[in-house]
Every structure is written in structure tokens, then in C-alpha cells.
Amino acid sequence: MDVENLNAMMIDILGEIGNIGSGNAATALAGMLSKRVDMNVPVVKILEFKDVAGVLGGEEELVVGIYLDLNKDISGNIMFILDLESAINLSNMLLNRIDTEEDLDDLAMSALSEVGNILASSYVNALGNLTNLNISISVPSLAIDMAGAILSVPAIQFGYISDRVLLIETIFEEGNNSVRGNLFLLPDMTSFEKILSSLGVL
Amino acid sequence: MKIIKVGMADLNVIKNLGILTTLGLGSCVGIALYDEHNRVAGLAHPMLPSSKEIRNNANKAKFVDTGIELLIEKMIQKGAFRQNLTAKVAGGSQMFSFDKNNNILKIGERNVLATKKKLRELNIQIVSEDTGGNYGRTIELNVEDGSLLVKTIGHGIKVI
Numbered sequence: 001m002d003v004e005n006l007n008a009m010m011i012d013i014l015g016e017i018g019n020i021g022s023g024n025a026a027t028a029l030a031g032m033l034s035k036r037v038d039m040n041v042p043v044v045k046i047l048e049f050k051d052v053a054g055v056l057g058g059e060e061e062l063v064v065g066i067y068l069d070l071n072k073d074i075s076g077n078i079m080f081i082l083d084l085e086s087a088i089n090l091s092n093m094l095l096n097r098i099d100t101e102e103d104l105d106d107l108a109m110s111a112l113s114e115v116g117n118i119l120a121s122s123y124v125n126a127l128g129n130l131t132n133l134n135i136s137i138s139v140p141s142l143a144i145d146m147a148g149a150i151l152s153v154p155a156i157q158f159g160y161i162s163d164r165v166l167l168i169e170t171i172f173e174e175g176n177n178s179v180r181g182n183l184f185l186l187p188d189m190t191s192f193e194k195i196l197s198s199l200g201v202l
Numbered sequence: 203m204k205i206i207k208v209g210m211a212d213l214n215v216i217k218n219l220g221i222l223t224t225l226g227l228g229s230c231v232g233i234a235l236y237d238e239h240n241r242v243a244g245l246a247h248p249m250l251p252s253s254k255e256i257r258n259n260a261n262k263a264k265f266v267d268t269g270i271e272l273l274i275e276k277m278i279q280k281g282a283f284r285q286n287l288t289a290k291v292a293g294g295s296q297m298f299s300f301d302k303n304n305n306i307l308k309i310g311e312r313n314v315l316a317t318k319k320k321l322r323e324l325n326i327q328i329v330s331e332d333t334g335g336n337y338g339r340t341i342e343l344n345v346e347d348g349s350l351l352v353k354t355i356g357h358g359i360k361v362i
Contacts, residue, residue, distance in 0.1 A: 049249065049264070050209025059225035060340055062355055067298045141298035145355060148226020149338020152249070153297050155210055156229055156309050159249040163211075163261050 002189060003046055003164045010196055011044050017195065018042030018168035018185060020130060021123035025183060026172060028122040029115070033093055036175035047165045052155045055167075056081060056182065059148030064104070066116030067153060069138035070124065073194060076187040077154050078120040078137065082179070084144070087112055089178040104144065113140040119183060131198040154186045161189045208232075211264040213246035215276045222343045227293040229310035231266065231317050231333070232341045234290040235273060235326070236348035242282035243345040246273045250309070251316030266316040270324070289321050290350045290362055291331040292341050299336065310334070330362040 006014075019042050030037040045055070053059040064087040066080045082090065084104075091108035092098070094115065104112070117140045124135045143150055158165045168185040187195065196202040204220035210230055216222055222245035224232050233246045246269040250256065253265035262268035274284060294314035314333045321328055332339070332352045342351040353359045 048209075049211040052210060053226050065297075143297045143336070145228075145297065146226035146338035146340070149228030149295070150226075150297055152210065152226075152228030152230050152338075156249045159211065159264055160256055161258060163258070163264070 003162050003166050006046075006166075006192065010192070010201060013196065013199065013201055014166075014168055014192070015042055015044045017127060017130065018044065018170060021126045021185065022170035022172075022183060024122040024126035025119040025170075028118050029172060032115070032118060033174060035093070038173045038175070040171045042168050042170040045167050045169055047167070049155055049159070049163070049165065052151050052165050053148030055151065055169075056147040059146060061147040062144070063147045063150060064112060064142065064144050065150040066113055066140050066142050068116060068120045068140050070187070070191075071136045071138065073133035074127075074135045074187055074191040076185070076191055077157065078123060079150075079154060079184045079186070080116045080119055080181055081147070081150065081184070082112075082181040086179045086181060090115065090174070090181075093174075093179070109142050113142045116140040116142070123183070123185065131195055133194060133198055154184070157188065158186070166192075208245045208247045210247055211249055211261055213244065213263045213269060213273050213276070215242065215244040215273070215280050216345045217242050217280045218345060220345050222345070223341065225340045227339045227341060228295060228297050229293070229313065231291060231293040231310070231313040232339070233266070233270060233273065233317055234292070234341070234343045234350050235277060235287050236290070236343075237277065237282035237286040238288070238348055239286050240281050240283065241345055242277050242280045243343050243348060244273045244277045244282075245341075245343050246270060248313065251312045266313055267320050270317070270320050274324070287326050288348070289326050289328045290343075290348075291317055291328055291333055292339055292350065292352055292362070294333040295335045295337055295339070297336060297338070332360065332362050
């Protein structure tokens with residue numbers, strides 16, 4: 001099984017899985033913030049490596065990335081990526097701060113890591129319930145840097161088995177549009193087979 | 203001035219005038235080779251240390267070992283001489299930190315080690331490097347003088 005062998009129906013199914021997982025994650029985020037959270041219909045993107053770094057607009061764009069490994073029945077990773085302004089606004093909401101910090105302090109970074117943790121857990125729980133697969137996540141790790149550098153991490157993991165990257169992307173927006181983030185699920189190649197066969201597609 | 207972008211798992215060569223650049227280099231490694239005498243520069247952006255560890259290894263530019271070989275081949279086609287080549291190396295950072303020694307997450311370090319090993323085998327001297335750390339880099343290789351500009355967010359700008 002390779003990315004190239006996925007047909008349109010399989011891609012639709014992966015998108016639907018993203019939809020169910022992200023829906024659960026959006027609900028969790030809304031609960032945490034006590035605010036409305038909107039999300040788009042998740043998009044399944046299959047990209048050449050050279051195009052991965054530009055997926056968030058620009059390779060040099062300063063972003064905050066929260067990374068978690070997926071383990072057990074499924075391997076791969078989940079990333080939640082925010083632009084810096086969104087990250088500051090989100091941490092202010094979580095910590096009930098009204099300041100105009102231009103940087104993220106330790107407390108803010110820890111709060112954002114926890115958001116990543118909760119989003120990933122709720123995503124993966126929905127995915128696990130749907131497929132009856134046992135999926136666990138690692139502790140979150142946060143980095144603030146160029147988008148290209150951050151995205152190189154999941155891309156490299158794909159590099160071991162494929163010449164393209166498959167990612168399921170959902171865009172979240174808080175009701176007042178002061179926070180916008182991208183959640184990426186990147187299951188590795190063997191995991192597609194497991195997901196699809198658990199649903200009776202393969 | 204001609205500016206050519208070199209993306210992940212890609213490489214390119216330029217002669218006489220222009221810049222080869224990689225934006226937002228993370229755990230991948232940027233390998234800049236230069237023939238000063240013939241003014242030929244090449245930049246490779248491999249993602250993984252070795253083509254021998256992996257079954258699907260058709261894409262040569264994806265790996266340090268085969269990437270360097272292919273880059274040299276292309277530089278020779280553009281008029282470079284193998285014995286003139288010198289190297290500069292950048293990147294190979296560890297973007298995310300975890301407690302456990304995760305092989306995948308230490309890939310940056312492994313990419314740099316593989317680069318040094320391969321260049322040593324080929325007798326190509328590394329004249330300067332800016333590797334490791336936990337931050338991304340944008341690099342620009344200028345074919346006119348072989349200088350490699352390294353830009354970061356929060357860790358300064360330098361020419362190596």
C-alpha cells in the first residue's frame with residue numbers, strides 16, 4: 001500500500017475520519033474556551049515533499065507547532081499549528097489574561113501544549129471508537145519557529161516509506177476569529193491499511 | 203539575480219551567477235558544494251541519512267548518501283571538477299524535544315553525521331558548518347563567492 005494506490009473512495013473515507021475526529025476536537029476546544037469554535041470540512045492533501053513546507057502559506061512564516069506521536073495500532077503523528085498572533089490570543093483566553101504580550105512565556109507555552117494534548121486526545125478517541133483500533137498519543141512537544149522547519153519533522157517520517165506525504169487538515173476558528181489554527185493528522189502508510197480494513201473497505 | 207529554491211528531497215546546481223536557497227530548513231540537512239575555480243555551486247536538501255536503510259529509495263535526492271553523489275554528478279555536468287569541491291553544511295536541528303531517545307526525532311543529528319561520513323569518503327573538505335540546535339534555518343548559497351548565508355528566527359544571521 002502506498003499513497004499512490006489510494007483511490008477516490010479511500011481518500012473520501014480518510015476525509016470523513018478527519019471530519020469525525022476534528023468534530024470531536026472542536027467540541028473539546030469550544031468547551032475549554034467556553035466559546036464557539038468553527039471548523040472547515042477537513043481536506044485530505046497528498047503532497048510532494050518539496051511542497052510540504054509551503055502548506056501553511058510560506059516556509060519562513062513564524063508559527064507555533066505542537067507535535068504528538070501516535071502509537072500502538074496506528075503510527076504517525078498529530079500536529080496543531082497556529083500563527084504567533086493566534087497562539088498569543090489563545091493563551092490569553094485560556095489563562096484569563098488581558099495583556100498585550102508579544103511573546104509567549106512558559107505558562108502560555110504550557111497552556112498551548114495542553115490544548116494540543118486535548119485536541120489530539122479527542123481526535124484520536126473518536127478515531128479509535130470508529131475503527132475499534134487502540135491508539136495512544138505521546139506527551140505534546142511545542143516549538144516556535146519557521147513553518148518549513150516544523151513541517152520537516154512529519155515529512156521526514158513519511159520519507160521512510162513514501163515519496164509523498166498524506167495529511168488530513170482541519171482549520172479551526174474561534175467565534176471571534178482571533179484564533180485560527182490548523183490541525184494535521186498524518187497517519188503513516190501502514191496505518192491507512194489498518195484504518196481502511198477496520199472499516200471494511202480493504 | 204537568479205534565485206532558485208531547493209525544496210525537501212530536492213537538489214539543484216547553478217553556474218556563474220545566482221543564488222540557491224532553502225527556506226525553513228529543519229531536521230533535514232542543507233549540503234552546499236562549491237567549485238570556486240569554475241564557479242559552480244550545488245545545493246542538496248536530503249531528509250534521511252541513508253538510502254541503504256530503506257526499501258523505497260528511488261528518489262536519490264531524498265537521502266544524504268545518494269543525494270551527495272547525484273549533486274556531484276550534476277555539478278560535473280555543469281563544468282565543475284571533483285577535486286575542486288569544498289563543502290558547507292547547515293541544518294540538522296531537532297525541532298521538538300522529548301524525554302525518550304526517539305530515533306525518528308534525532309534524525310537531524312543523524313543526517314549531519316551521515317553527511318560528514320559521506321564527504322570524508324569522497325575526500326571533500328567541510329570548510330564550515332552551522333548544524334544542530336533546536337531551531338530552523340533559511341540558507342542562501344551564492345555562486346559568485348561560495349558564501350553561505352544562514353538566517354534564523356531568534357538565533358541571528360551569519361555568513362559561513
